[in-house]
Amino acid sequence: MGHLGAFFILLGALGALAEICVIPEMDNQLVEKLGQHLLPWMDQLSLEHLNPSLYVGLRLSSMQAGTKEDLYLHSLKLDYQQCLLGSTSRNYNNGCQTKPSMGQLALYLLTLRANCEFVGSRKGDRLVSQLKWFLEDEKRAIGHDHKGHPHTSYYQYGLSILALCVHQKRVHDSVVGKLLYAVEHDHHLHQGHLSVDTVAMAGLALTCLERFNFNPDLRQRITLAIQTSKEKILKAQTPEGYFGNVYSTPLALQLLMTSPMPRMGLGIACLKARTALLAFLKDGAFQNALMISQLLPVLNHKTYMDLIFPDCQAPRVMLASTLENPSPTHVSEMISVTLKVSSVLPPYQQAISVLAGSSLKDVLEKAHELGGFTYGTQASLSGPYLTTVMGKAVGDREFWQLLRAPDTPLQQGIADYRPQDGETIELRLVSW
Numbered sequence: 001m002g003h004l005g006a007f008f009i010l011l012g013a014l015g016a017l018a019e020i021c022v023i024p025e026m027d028n029q030l031v032e033k034l035g036q037h038l039l040p041w042m043d044q045l046s047l048e049h050l051n052p053s054l055y056v057g058l059r060l061s062s063m064q065a066g067t068k069e070d071l072y073l074h075s076l077k078l079d080y081q082q083c084l085l086g087s088t089s090r091n092y093n094n095g096c097q098t099k100p101s102m103g104q105l106a107l108y109l110l111t112l113r114a115n116c117e118f119v120g121s122r123k124g125d126r127l128v129s130q131l132k133w134f135l136e137d138e139k140r141a142i143g144h145d146h147k148g149h150p151h152t153s154y155y156q157y158g159l160s161i162l163a164l165c166v167h168q169k170r171v172h173d174s175v176v177g178k179l180l181y182a183v184e185h186d187h188h189l190h191q192g193h194l195s196v197d198t199v200a201m202a203g204l205a206l207t208c209l210e211r212f213n214f215n216p217d218l219r220q221r222i223t224l225a226i227q228t229s230k231e232k233i234l235k236a237q238t239p240e241g242y243f244g245n246v247y248s249t250p251l252a253l254q255l256l257m258t259s260p261m262p263r264m265g266l267g268i269a270c271l272k273a274r275t276a277l278l279a280f281l282k283d284g285a286f287q288n289a290l291m292i293s294q295l296l297p298v299l300n301h302k303t304y305m306d307l308i309f310p311d312c313q314a315p316r317v318m319l320a321s322t323l324e325n326p327s328p329t330h331v332s333e334m335i336s337v338t339l340k341v342s343s344v345l346p347p348y349q350q351a352i353s354v355l356a357g358s359s360l361k362d363v364l365e366k367a368h369e370l371g372g373f374t375y376g377t378q379a380s381l382s383g384p385y386l387t388t389v390m391g392k393a394v395g396d397r398e399f400w401q402l403l404r405a406p407d408t409p410l411q412q413g414i415a416d417y418r419p420q421d422g423e424t425i426e427l428r429l430v431s432w
């Protein structure tokens, strides 16, 4: 028996041991409630609020929003194309305050695939060229010796390769090589700690490339890196069952669900993650629209890999708008939250009184009204991102980290996090 024979016997043995990651169906009502959460966001049709991830998530879910969904896609196309390809005529910025970023362009291309469209027209080709150009620029920023960093992040780098791949557009070996190197030397994927979301996105991009065999010279490295990404994610499972944290679990599951794996315990690990997610969902704790958009495919046994050949005829249940629960009028209890900023001179610390149930953003706003505190935000697909505190803007690869004292980073942004009475929240300027 030659080497090839031995290789196939080994493969067969591994195949026999392969386990799959399946997420058994969850309560329909719970899933529908999540979908309903997206509906009010779909009424916001300004470029600042349009969110291509939301459309992708809905199309890969078991639910639809009828004409609202069509109108949303129409607005996305209009605004994204105008801002990305817009006229260069004098003094005309097409109403675009800022051009969509590399990652947003990538998500827009995923949106088109989610609607079973391939980029093919001249306009589409220009979008593909822009994304390829962005990636080349990022590749240069990382550098030959891999010592540099992408201007955006490896998350967006992976997302962009994925978007090109599902449109069956090839990406140069040298561009893929940077992502492979990052997975192989995982300190590149850290944001203080290993970013499971980033590893998952890299794994999804590489899985797509592997399916098409677009980079035959890199095939072995790609296969190995996919395996490595999955292993890293499994290793990052918490005792409660999350991969990383609750919010990285949806993307992590998307990667683990793409194909069987010769790994004992994969099935159990996924079931454990499902149980943890379910408990969290029952608490009504998945509020952020972007997070919901990454979770919905998983609940419908789908992943971004399904954008390669999406099933646009699959029946989906129509989401009914529910009237928003009227906010309870009797809640007038006040709580005290201490706001602390040590990264400025003189340091700032102040107890702020707000209504119970207020968001951290409400606390910042109140502190501003009281005087002595200023802050600035930038709209993002995840909500308002804190960019400036006390006039101090973030530098290259810095961010204003949100922490609950003494040292626990928050897992939500300023619009979603609701501090408890007596909590101290610190805003800390850190590098990542």
Ligand code: B12
Pocket (backbone or CB within 6 Å): 101, 102, 103, 104, 107, 151, 152, 153, 155, 156, 191, 195, 197, 198, 244, 245, 246, 247, 248, 249, 251, 288, 291, 294, 380, 381, 382, 383, 384, 385, 386, 387, 398, 399, 400, 401, 402, 403, 409, 410, 411, 412, 413, 414, 416, 432
């Ligand atoms: C990269 C990244 C970062 C980078 C962003 C800088 C950069 N140049 O890319 C850094 C490390 C700085 C960062 C910071 C934070 N992040 Co972050 N981040 C991500 C990640 C991996 C990718 C985001 C991305 O590029 N998306 C694609 C592009 C196309 O979308 P975009 O909207 O244009 O991207 C921008 C925003 O996402 C923004 N951003 C990044 N993180 C967050 C978090 C929040 C809450 C907001 C409003 C915006 C925001 O930065 C991106 C680049 O400009 C996501 C993972 C995920 N699953 O989405 C987590 C993620 C969005 N981050 C998260 C969190 C919690 C934070 C922090 C609040 C952590 C903290 N305790 O301080 C801070 C934000 C604080 C603030 N100042 O408002 C959570 C949000 C969960 C939730 N409930 O919504 C995620 C899902 C990670 C996780 N699994 O916990 N993040």
